[in-house]
Amino acid sequence: MMLTEETTVPDIALPVDQFKAHLRLGTGFGEDTLQNGVLNGFLRAAIVAIEARIGKVLISRAFTWKIHAWRDRAGEILPVAPVSVVNAVVMTDGGGTETVLDAALYRLAEDSQSPRIRPTGTLLPAISPGGTVRIDVIAGMAEDWGGLPADLGQAVLLLAAHYYEYRNETALSDGCMPFGVTSLIQRYRTMRISVGRGLAGVMQ
Known part of the structure; x- marks a missing residue:
């Protein structure tokens, strides 16, 4: 079997201005649109990582x-x-x-x-x-960024900021995700129930 993503999230749908505010970038840097491509890359990486972790598509x-x-x-x-x-x-x-x-x-x-x-x-x-x-x-869970649940939107910003902060770090393990992010996305993860263990067998 083969799954293909035919369309991607357009740049206009990414919350780059919110991300700049979250990072508290300086005025000169924050208003420099030449940096938007770099910030969009971190946002896209965060979206992909969270989608993989919760098993759901965020933006339609x-x-x-x-x-x-x-x-x-x-x-x-x-x-x-x-x-x-x-x-x-x-x-x-x-x-x-x-x-x-x-x-x-x-x-x-x-x-x-x-x-x-x-x-x-x-x-x-x-x-x-x-x-x-x-x-x-x-x-997808929402047609655009504004339609996402607030906690998932915050999780994307936190993870994108984590990637930005450690962009030059090569020692981080694969799949590294801050605790604050995992806490925010926990309730969206797919539940698996082990047969014969009842509610005690529910895993996320």
Whole structure:
């Protein structure tokens, strides 16, 4: 399977001015738009890291997912969350011929943790031998920065500031994330329940 991010968060959607204020940059530096690209890079890195940690897309954008076989034809879990729209489902046979699946044959089962594409009938259409299916979706918690929960927005700024402060540090371990950031994002992490342990088995 292959997941592709078709669109990225546009620069205009990044809170670069808030980030400058958070860093308390000097007036001359803070108003210098030549630095915006550098600051945007830290913001993007922070967004990617937090999305990976919580298993959710922050700012809405387009993704395509290509697979060679359904794991469950009664309802396939999508690899990104939350999904707001399924734009298209395209079946490709072994000879490379594409067929856009009739939207009446499937529906989106929205879920903040595990959205699914489900058949309106009994099962999703079978994928032919050597064929694939491509699912085009829009996923994200908010359309723009202002729509994000305040704690997630603060977590992005804190982590971006951490990256900025230690930008020349080479000894930091992979995945290093300050405690303040992990505390803010903790409730958004995907829950996993161990069978037979009840609530005691819930892990985030």
